Amino acid sequence: MSAFTTAFAHSMSGDAARVPTEGGRSAYGEVSGAPASRTYGGLESGQRQAARRARLMAAVFRLVADRGLRRTSVGAICRTARLSNRDFYATFADLHTAVETVYQERARQALSAAAEALHRSSPEPGSRIAAAVRAYLRFVLADERRVRFLHPQELPTDTGLITLRRRFMSDLLHLAGPPPDHPRLAVPPTSLMVCALLGAMDTLVSTAGLPIGPAEVNLRIDTGADMVQRCLLAGAEPAQLDATQ
Known part of the structure; x- marks a missing residue:
């Protein structure tokens, strides 16, 4: 089980709280604003930073969703946000840190x-x-940009996104998996399973052919749910599998 928690785990009980923690910190990052000081334009310092x-x-x-990470620059981000490079570097260490921070935010929303x-x-x-896999896929497929951002077709190897994506998929599988009172049904996701399912999800929600109609969306959602069910319940005995239908 990957060692991280998500922001919603602090405010929700039950299934949300099943996501593991690491020193009380989220591997998906936490937003912290500087103490408010002077007011300018009706906003205090912390509000302006936020x-x-x-x-x-x-x-x-x-x-990143529209162009891809390789064709996104700090300058383009600042022009789109109508902010200066100084504002960018006062907020993020570099481009990769900014992209990883946005990924963490979207991953929190998906797990929620x-x-x-x-x-x-x-x-x-x-x-x-x-239920969990269908909710995740509905969240992703509801926005073409979410598809391209969370499941990119091209991903540079020199970023932390590869690790974050594997960590996210591992936690989604643990969250969706059988609860502790069904230990024999639980097949702990291995690293190989996580990578395989992540690749399968990338293909399943591929932007090829998007936008797609409601029938195709439902087909992809059903296919994804069935795929993960088969993986996580692979070790169950036939009688146990029947009980899950």
Whole structure:
């Protein structure tokens, strides 16, 4: 199980709290503003910093989704956000840090969607897995930019995104997996399983042919849920599998 927590785990109980922690810190990052001081333009210092951060993150998301990481620059981000390079470097150490921060934010939102779905699902393992994976895929497929940002077709190897993506998929599988009271049904996700499912998800939500109609969206969602069910329940005995249907 990967060692990290998500922001929503602090405010939700039950399934959301199943996401592991590491020293009480989220590997998806935490936003901390400087203490407010002088007021300018109706905003205090901390509010201005938060507003700049939000504008930069929105620009990063838009440009990386539309152009790809290799064709996104700090200058382009600043022009889109209508901020200066100085504002950018006062907020992020470099381009890769900015992109990873935005990925962390979107990953938190995706896991929140999966956790909310688990609250409404049947406690049976198969139903839980399907509910969480379907919620995740609905979240992604609802926005073409989310598809291209969370499941890029081209990803440089010199960024931390590769590790973050594997960590996210591992936690999604643990969150969706059978609860502790069904230990025999739980197949702990191995590194190989995580990589395989991440690649399969990349293909499943590929932007090729987008925008797609409702029927195709539902087909992809059902396919993804079935795929993860088969992986996580692979070690269950036939009688146990029947009980999950």
